[in-house]
Amino acid sequence: MLDALEVFTVVVVGLMVGVEFSVAFVINPILNGLPEDSGVLGRAHGARMLGALMPVWYLTSLALTAVWAVAGRHRPGAGLVVTAAALLISSVLMSLLLLVPINDRGKMWTPESRPADWKEQRNRWDRFHYVRVAVLIAAFALLAAALA
Numbered sequence: 501m502l503d504a505l506e507v508f509t510v511v512v513v514g515l516m517v518g519v520e521f522s523v524a525f526v527i528n529p530i531l532n533g534l535p536e537d538s539g540v541l542g543r544a545h546g547a548r549m550l551g552a553l554m555p556v557w558y559l560t561s562l563a564l565t566a567v568w569a570v571a572g573r574h575r576p577g578a579g580l581v582v583t584a585a586a587l588l589i590s591s592v593l594m595s596l597l598l599l600v601p602i603n604d605r606g607k608m609w610t611p612e613s614r615p616a617d618w619k620e621q622r623n624r625w626d627r628f629h630y631v632r633v634a635v636l637i638a639a640f641a642l643l644a645a646a647l648a
Contacts, residue, residue, distance in 0.1 A: 502571050509564040510643050513588075516557050517633070517640045523550070524633050528626060537611040543622065547607035551600075558595065562588045565643065577646030584646070587639035591632050598628045 523546070531542040565585045572578055602625040609618060 502568075502575075505564065505568055505571065506647050509561070509568050510640075510647050512557075512564055513561045513584075513636075513640050513643055516554075516561055517636045519550075519554075519557075520629070520633050520636055524626070524629050528629075532622075540609050540611055540614055540618065544607050544609050547603045551603050551607055554595075558588070558592050562592060565639075568643075572646075577648075580642045580646035584639040584642040587635050587642070591635045591639070594628065594632050594635070599625060599632065602628075 527546065528543070531539045531546070533539075534542065562585065565581060565588055569578065569581045569585050572581060602621050605615075606618075606621065606625070609615075615621070
């Protein structure tokens with residue numbers, strides 16, 4: 501049973517990392533290349549859609565990793581799982597403290613209602629997101645290594 505939990509956790513976390521990587525390095529660069537009005541509307545829609553989905557995914561990933569850490573505490577790689585859980589906790593804290601406040605503002609923006617500093621806020625969100633993606637990749641790599 502623990503083996504199935506380990507594989508399921510790696511898959512769930514890996515898919516989340518893939519989505520966040522795609523946002524950082526595919527979706528947002530595409531949106532940034534569109535005319536400003538289209539980019540603002542695209543990011544606002546993405547903020548609403550992913551803003552509803554990602555909290556559940558982050559917490560599910562963290563819960564699965566925590567269960568793995570406890571259930572597999574006597575197995576090889578337990579330290580890697582605990583470290584991955586700590587990284588996932590830090591990604592949740594980063595999200596709540598740094599990214600969600602910007603996201604909550606940005607999801608309501610339209611070309612008519614965006615603030616004067618919207619590009620600065622967008623760029624700040626992107627920089628924080630790059631760091632979060634790096635943290636998530638590290639957590640995923642640790643879980644994959646613990647599985648091996």
